[in-house]
Amino acid sequence: xxxxxxxxxxxxxxxxxxxxxxxxxxxxxxxxxxxxxxxxxxxxxxxxxxxxxxxxxxxxxxxxxxxxxxxxxxxxxxxxxxxxxxxxxxxxxxxxxxxxxxxxxxxxxxxxxxxxxxxxxxxxxxxxxxxxxxxxxxxxxxxxxxxxxxxxxxxxxxxxxxxxxxxxxxxxxxxxxxxxxxxxxxxxxxxxxxxxxxxxxxxxxxxxxxxxxxxxxxxxxxxxxxxxxxxxxxxxxxxxxxxxxxxxxxxxxxxxxxxxxxxxxxxxxxxxxxxxxxxxxxxxxxxxxxxxxxxxxxxxxxxxxxxxxxxxxxxxxxxxxxxxxxxxxxxxxxxxxxxxxxxxxxxxxxxxxxxxxxxxxxxxxxxxxxxxxxxxxxxxxxxxxxxxxxxxxxxxxxxxxxxxxxxxxxxxxxxxxxxxxxxxxxxxxxxxxxxxxxxxxxxxxxxxxxx
Amino acid sequence: xxxxxxxxxxxxxxxxxxxxxxxxxxxxxxxxxxxxxxxxxxxxxxxxxxxxxxxxxxxxxxxxxxxxxxxxxxxxxxxxxxxxxxxxxxxxxxxxxxxxxxxxxxxxxxxxxxxxxxxxxxxxxxxxxxxxxxxxxxxxxxxxxxxxxxxxxxxxxxxxxxxxxxxxxxxxxxxxxxxxxxxxxxxxxxxxxxxxxxxxxxxxxxxxxxxxxxxxxxxxxxxxxxxxxxxxxxxxxxxxxxxxxxxxxxxxxxxxxxxxxxxxxxxxxx
Numbered sequence: 001x002x003x004x005x006x007x008x009x010x011x012x013x014x015x016x017x018x019x020x021x022x023x024x025x026x027x028x029x030x031x032x033x034x035x036x037x038x039x040x041x042x043x044x045x046x047x048x049x050x051x052x053x054x055x056x057x058x059x060x061x062x063x064x065x066x067x068x069x070x071x072x073x074x075x076x077x078x079x080x081x082x083x084x085x086x087x088x089x090x091x092x093x094x095x096x097x098x099x100x101x102x103x104x105x106x107x108x109x110x111x112x113x114x115x116x117x118x119x120x121x122x123x124x125x126x127x128x129x130x131x132x133x134x135x136x137x138x139x140x141x142x143x144x145x146x147x148x149x150x151x152x153x154x155x156x157x158x159x160x161x162x163x164x165x166x167x168x169x170x171x172x173x174x175x176x177x178x179x180x181x182x183x184x185x186x187x188x189x190x191x192x193x194x195x196x197x198x199x200x201x202x203x204x205x206x207x208x209x210x211x212x213x214x215x216x217x218x219x220x221x222x223x224x225x226x227x228x229x230x231x232x233x234x235x236x237x238x239x240x241x242x243x244x245x246x247x248x249x250x251x252x253x254x255x256x257x258x259x260x261x262x263x264x265x266x267x268x269x270x271x272x273x274x275x276x277x278x279x280x281x282x283x284x285x286x287x288x289x290x291x292x293x294x295x296x297x298x299x300x301x302x303x304x305x306x307x308x309x310x311x312x313x314x315x316x317x318x319x320x321x322x323x324x325x326x327x328x329x330x331x332x333x334x335x336x337x338x339x340x341x342x343x344x345x346x347x348x349x350x351x352x353x354x355x356x357x358x359x360x361x362x363x364x365x366x367x368x369x370x371x372x373x374x375x376x377x378x379x380x381x382x383x384x385x386x387x388x389x390x391x392x393x394x395x396x397x398x399x400x401x402x403x404x405x406x407x408x409x410x411x412x413x414x415x416x417x418x419x420x421x422x423x424x425x426x427x428x429x430x431x432x433x434x435x436x437x438x439x440x441x442x443x444x445x446x447x448x449x450x451x
Numbered sequence: 452x453x454x455x456x457x458x459x460x461x462x463x464x465x466x467x468x469x470x471x472x473x474x475x476x477x478x479x480x481x482x483x484x485x486x487x488x489x490x491x492x493x494x495x496x497x498x499x500x501x502x503x504x505x506x507x508x509x510x511x512x513x514x515x516x517x518x519x520x521x522x523x524x525x526x527x528x529x530x531x532x533x534x535x536x537x538x539x540x541x542x543x544x545x546x547x548x549x550x551x552x553x554x555x556x557x558x559x560x561x562x563x564x565x566x567x568x569x570x571x572x573x574x575x576x577x578x579x580x581x582x583x584x585x586x587x588x589x590x591x592x593x594x595x596x597x598x599x600x601x602x603x604x605x606x607x608x609x610x611x612x613x614x615x616x617x618x619x620x621x622x623x624x625x626x627x628x629x630x631x632x633x634x635x636x637x638x639x640x641x642x643x644x645x646x647x648x649x650x651x652x653x654x655x656x657x658x659x660x661x662x663x664x665x666x667x668x669x670x671x672x673x674x675x676x677x678x679x680x681x682x683x684x685x686x687x688x689x690x691x692x693x694x695x696x697x698x699x700x701x702x703x704x705x706x707x708x709x710x711x712x713x714x715x716x717x718x719x720x721x
Binding site: 027028029030031032033034035049050051086093135139141143144146153154155158181182184185194196197248250252253255298300301302303304305340341342343345346348381383384385386411413414415417450451 | 500502503504505508509510511512534535536537539548551552554561562563564566567568569570572574575576578579580581606625628631648655656661663665678680682684689691692694696709712713714715717718719
């Protein structure tokens with residue numbers, strides 16, 4: 001019996017050992033692949049891409065009294081179709097892109113298919129169908145010159161906890177911290193001229209403001225004023241045109257950018273309040289005119305990418321001690337120091353420190369003279385980039401509150417991806433800006449199919 | 452030495468013949484210099500499929516267009532991702548300097564921003580593949596010491612040298628940071644100084660990578676591999692595999708340095 005076992009073991013080893021020896025060689029032999037060798041289509045004349053996306057968001061806490069939603073409930077059931085068409089002919093190029101989004105929640109609510117709060121007509125109207133241009137422009141290039149006219153996303157800064165030089169991008173304030181990556185910034189109507197990747201001139205027109213939620217919808221920052229019966233009005237900017245210049249210089253390991261801008265801010269500030277006797281009747285909000293001089297630098301050293309943005313902002317309006325007084329101007333020096341560290345396998349850590357310094361502030365300004373902010377982010381990819389995990393915390397300037405975001409994105413296949421994220425707004429004191437929205441946290445499920 | 456060196460081999464036929472004649476006198480270092488210094492065209496443009504294969508043989512396929520340009524003291528390369536939708540429009544630009552630290556930038560269309568990539572990032576996976584960014588960028592010959600393990604091996608019927616490459620102690624930390632690799636075995640063809648196989652020990656996780664170059668032919672007098680493959684293994688089992696299937700290569704067809712700028716990344720190919 002023992003001999004028999006020994007023989008079997010020997011035979012097994014004899015069978016196994018060549019396999020082990022072969023196994024290593026096998027890793028050099030060609031993998032069988034099903035994908036057919038395919039030469040990508042030549043560039044142009046017309047190319048398409050797009051995706052269909054389904055997003056469901058659930059507010060897992062009952063908000064503070066103010067917005068229409070009065071309970072933990074679904075906050076969005078959005079279906080989105082995005083399309084992009086690119087065409088190029090000789091020196092000319094064109095891109096048309098945009099999305100249409102349908103939020104089924106008002107209709108589900110009307111049909112009593114889902115127990116939630118009642119939407120106002122305005123909320124239902126703005127939620128049901130929403131069209132949004134993505135970058136859409138006509139371009140012309142000749143040598144080093146590149147001219148573009150149309151809707152363009154102008155990302156001129158990277159700071160995440162405050163805006164330093166990123167002053168040419170519109171934002172979506174309807175669901176702060178909950179946007180898709182593509183909608184971190186929104187395009188603006190502009191004509192841009194680029195020379196050799198170094199000099200940019202941008203002329204912005206038809207002044208627009210950030211996207212705002214409908215009255216009394218989640219994150220309506222003016223719900224408090226509205227609740228007191230004050231009529232809210234939004235004025236257009238006096239001068240719809242903005243101008244900005246950027247100069248970029250690259251040296252080995254170092255990128256340096258200078259910018260100068262004379263533009264309208266995309267956020268509106270309180271410019272006028274009218275009273276009927278002692279009772280406030282209307283509050284008017286107007287985009288402020290802002291002049292900015294700034295610089296960005298990025299320095300790569302080993303596993304570190306060091307970043308800074310510095311900017312002088314003239315004409316920033318600030319709230320006063322009196323809630324119903326028009327905001328007053330004060331210049332600001334804004335600064336960001338940050339670093340990406342990628343020395344750990346598949347993990348990138350990002351740290352950012354920001355500050356806003358008021359220059360010669362009016363005594364009535366409520367904000368502190370120095371307002372600090374911080375942002376920390378960890379991003380980990382694994383399984384050959386199929387899974388991406390992100391954790392981020394942002395402490396907003398001036399102790400306004402914190403936003404924490406946890407996200408997991410899974411690339412199921414080439415066309416299909418899914419993601420889940422959790423966004424939590426933190427504020428402990430009633431004088432913090434995020435206090436009124438601290439219970440408007442959300443869990444979000446996102447499914448996307450690309451084509 | 453970058454993937455582009457793997458893909459293309461400047462034949463310099465006369466030089467190669469000369470080298471073969473002197474093959475027995477060449478040291479491991481001499482051979483690697485021949486591999487690294489070979490002429491791969493002043494410029495190239497190629498179309499490729501990058502096929503990512505998981506342990507269950509499920510495939511993901513990326514369509515790419517790659518450009519390269521040799522300038523004084525620097526090799527510039529830019530890769531555009533054409534499909535599928537989730538990566539379309541992404542591009543990666545690298546400057547492989549002879550005398551200073553390499554540089555790289557990544558353009559992500561979702562952010563509409565070109566971002567500089569730190570060197571440490573380059574030990575990470577290139578867009579989910581088994582190749583790292585440093586495989587594409589290349590590393591510096593002087594960071595390594597080379598030892599001839601065998602001069603009588605054959606691969607696919609071709610005689611090869613088997614050379615071990617280890618980082619010099621003074622560069623070990625830098626090599627680990629930028630490549631994530633501890634050491635490598637390289638199989639170099641004697642007739643044309645082309646690397647046809649590689650076994651690479653990865654610092655973390657006990658992983659070993661296997662590189663191979665196949666379907667080699669001359670295009671415009673330059674030896675070119677149409678299929679290069681990298682397989683990542685752990686404990687003797689394949690974790691993941693990646694295949695660069697080169698479908699079209701043109702050499703010396705363009706000389707436009709404007710292709711290798713961050714402006715060109717923003718503009719894209721269409």
